[in-house]
Amino acid sequence: MSRILRLNMTDKTFAWQEVPAGWAGLGGRALTSRIIREEVPPTCHPLSASNKLVVAPGLLTGAPAANVGRISVGGKSPLTGGIKESNSGGLVSIKLARLGVKAVVVEGKPEGEDWSLIKISGEGVEFLPADDYAGLGNYDTTERLWERFGKGVGVMSIGQAGEKRLTGASIQFADPAGRPGRAAGRGGLGALMGSKRLKALVVDDRSASAVPLNNPEKFKEASRKWAKYLLEHPVSGQALPAFGTAVLINIVNEAGALPVQNFRGGRFEFAEDISGERMVELIKARGGKTKEGCHPGCVIQCSQTYHDKDGKYLTSGFEYETIWALGANTLIRNLDEIAVIDRLCDDFGLDTIEMGCTLGVLMEGGVIPWGDGPAAIEMVKQVATDDAWGRIIGNGSVFTGQALGVDRVPAVKGQGLPAYDPRAEKGVGLTYATSPMGGDHTAGYCVAVNIVGSAGGGNPLKKEGNIDLSRNLQVATAAIDSTGLCLFVAFPVLDNPDALQCIVDMINARYGLSLTGDDVTALGGKVLSDELSFNREAGFTKAHDRLPDFFKENLKPHDVTWDFSDAEVDQVLEGF
Amino acid sequence: MVTATMPIQVFLNASLRRFAPDYNPYQGLALEVQPGAPVSRVISLLNLPPEEVTLIMVNGVRQGPDFPLQGDERLGLFPPIGGG
Numbered sequence: 059m060s061r062i063l064r065l066n067m068t069d070k071t072f073a074w075q076e077v078p079a080g081w082a083g084l085g086g087r088a089l090t091s092r093i094i095r096e097e098v099p100p101t102c103h104p105l106s107a108s109n110k111l112v113v114a115p116g117l118l119t120g121a122p123a124a125n126v127g128r129i130s131v132g133g134k135s136p137l138t139g140g141i142k143e144s145n146s147g148g149l150v151s152i153k154l155a156r157l158g159v160k161a162v163v164v165e166g167k168p169e170g171e172d173w174s175l176i177k178i179s180g181e182g183v184e185f186l187p188a189d190d191y192a193g194l195g196n197y198d199t200t201e202r203l204w205e206r207f208g209k210g211v212g213v214m215s216i217g218q219a220g221e222k223r224l225t226g227a228s229i230q231f232a233d234p235a236g237r238p239g240r241a242a243g244r245g246g247l248g249a250l251m252g253s254k255r256l257k258a259l260v261v262d263d264r265s266a267s268a269v270p271l272n273n274p275e276k277f278k279e280a281s282r283k284w285a286k287y288l289l290e291h292p293v294s295g296q297a298l299p300a301f302g303t304a305v306l307i308n309i310v311n312e313a314g315a316l317p318v319q320n321f322r323g324g325r326f327e328f329a330e331d332i333s334g335e336r337m338v339e340l341i342k343a344r345g346g347k348t349k350e351g352c353h354p355g356c357v358i359q360c361s362q363t364y365h366d367k368d369g370k371y372l373t374s375g376f377e378y379e380t381i382w383a384l385g386a387n388t389l390i391r392n393l394d395e396i397a398v399i400d401r402l403c404d405d406f407g408l409d410t411i412e413m414g415c416t417l418g419v420l421m422e423g424g425v426i427p428w429g430d431g432p433a434a435i436e437m438v439k440q441v442a443t444d445d446a447w448g449r450i451i452g453n454g455s456v457f458t459g460q461a462l463g464v465d466r467v468p469a470v471k472g473q474g475l476p477a478y479d480p481r482a483e484k485g486v487g488l489t490y491a492t493s494p495m496g497g498d499h500t501a502g503y504c505v506a507v508n509i510v511g512s513a514g515g516g517n518p519l520k521k522e523g524n525i526d527l528s529r530n531l532q533v534a535t536a537a538i539d540s541t542g543l544c545l546f547v548a549f550p551v552l553d554n555p556d557a558l559q560c561i562v563d564m565i566n567a568r569y570g571l572s573l574t575g576d577d578v579t580a581l582g583g584k585v586l587s588d589e590l591s592f593n594r595e596a597g598f599t600k601a602h603d604r605l606p607d608f609f610k611e612n613l614k615p616h617d618v619t620w621d622f623s624d625a626e627v628d629q630v631l632e633g634f
Numbered sequence: 635m636v637t638a639t640m641p642i643q644v645f646l647n648a649s650l651r652r653f654a655p656d657y658n659p660y661q662g663l664a665l666e667v668q669p670g671a672p673v674s675r676v677i678s679l680l681n682l683p684p685e686e687v688t689l690i691m692v693n694g695v696r697q698g699p700d701f702p703l704q705g706d707e708r709l710g711l712f713p714p715i716g717g718g
């Protein structure tokens with residue numbers, strides 16, 4: 059039976075807890091958000107002992123099925139002050155599931171200044187001193203931990219940004235090649251981990267057995283179909299492995315929704331220079347890898363290994379959002395410079411979207427010139443030092459905007475906006491405005507429907523249909539995030555009703571349940587209720603569900619503005 | 635009376651570029667079409683397999699293969715793609 063592991067950082071002890079009845083059917087985001095809702099005082103300071111860092115594999119994680127190894131990391135966000143679930147790949151999730159750990163709850167806070175490292179394995183739980191690792195980036199940390207505990211152990215760690223408790227800090231996860239290129243990036247959860255003085259969590263499942271399946275035959279049948287659906291769909295089966303997510307640069311640019319120069323325009327003159335097509339060309343010419351999974355069992359493989367011009371490894375998991383944030387948004391058009399910043403972000407443990415928005419604000423404030431890659435690289439390097447600029451930019455776009463007196467800051471609830479202009483992709487704009495996560499695209503990815511044309515398509519430029527679309531996708535995503543499934547399964551799921559049933563069949567066969575598709579949707583609704591009620595008690599009101607004023611300006615090429623009334627925006631998540 | 639043809643600019647993306655060997659992604663392709671010609675005409679003019687062109691954007695707006703072109707448009711053609 060799986061259990062909850064509590065790590066008490068105040069006195070460096072741990073305890074196992076049986077899963078309370080109310081948490082039994084929960085996993086991933088549903089579980090992290092429920093635990094935070096029940097145990098974290100919404101008004102606490104995010105860096106105080108009262109906040110908790112919760113890590114949970116999804117309901118399907120560890121079972122023999124495709125793309126179920128994602129992990130949810132939750133807490134009260136140091137960046138937004140609201141609840142947060144950040145989702146990542148890596149090795150930790152599957153290993154925790156195989157060890158029968160339903161969730162890890164990191165609580166309390168030590169008095170002293172010393173750092174800890176915690177190892178979870180079949181033999182038990184160990185608190186180990188980690189002062190030797192303090193000050194190291196995630197690359198060195200992961201390398202040393204693999205040397206010490208064996209190649210292939212799961213590693214979740216923070217870099218210098220998390221140690222300094224900067225609110226733009228991420229938590230990084232080692233991928234199957236031992237590179238910390240996967241991130242629970244959003245919301246500054248690295249600062250929360252840093253406040254607990256936890257440098258890294260190592261998970262070794264070598265003595266674990268397979269996760270139990272209530273009905274192995276049925277599970278096998280469903281999971282075989284599932285893999286087939288993923289591979290048959292042209293997006294998950296062909297496009298994502300061929301070009302990675304960066305293939306979106308040209309499409310979002312063509313759609314006039316690629317934010318350029320701190321959200322001033324919707325088309326980038328030099329989009330081709332930073333496109334997925336260009337990236338793949340460079341990867342092939344330099345001997346990198348165009349497709350790679352962020353966790354074992356991924357059959358889509360949207361990740362990649364990017365080499366520098368000398369053919370040496372530079373970075374991995376080089377995604378669309380990152381390339382946009384550090385590229386089109388800052389007018390940096392050299393993919394190698396963008397890759398260097400991505401590498402620095404993974405190493406120091408910084409959210410790349412937040413850093414891209416921050417660099418845009420820095421350029422807005424005239425600190426460095428637009429499009430100046432080398433200057434941006436030097437600025438980002440300051441984050442690992444004690445330089446004041448490093449502290450400022452490491453705290454994200456809103457903090458930097460305040461430091462510079464800049465009023466054009468693309469953020470909602472303190473979190474920098476991702477790679478779609480809300481005026482030209484109004485559906486995702488509603489998600490930015492209303493998601494309990496703050497400015498976030500994955501929480502209700504209307505782009506898949508409005509721009510890519512899945513599920514019959516929608517209209518990104520008009521208001522019609524987008525309130526329902528954002529609402530429905532936010533509910534569905536909350537459910538998907540609870541299963542451990544990677545969000546890119548949404549492409550086949552949106553187009554193929556049998557694929558959704560297949561997910562339900564797998565959950566039922568894993569646990570001996572008889573859920574229906576409606577039950578899974580209801581789960582998504584409950585997750586949102588937990589999250590929104592937490593935020594309300596933390597002090598969030600409707601006034602926080604608003605986009606910055608400058609989105610009322612006209613956006614080229616479509617001549618569109620953000621024209622939803624406040625009352626319309628408030629309808630999106632009404633009732634949760 | 636002969637109707638004059640009108641210029642359009644075509645951008646090919648992702649795997650569709652393999653059908654145009656010297657394709658310059660910065661310029662796209664310049665074509666002439668009769669006003670009213672559907673997008674599918676351009677697709678066949680360029681020898682693209684129609685089943686691979688699953689996403690069509692005319693002046694940045696998603697359209698179907700029957701959409702009539704008037705000239706001076708910017709046409710973006712895509713195979714199935716996605717990400718996020």
Ligand code: SF4
Nearest residue numbers: 352356358359360544
């Ligand atoms: S498709 Fe990409 S994000 Fe999803 S599991 Fe595979 S590598 Fe990870």
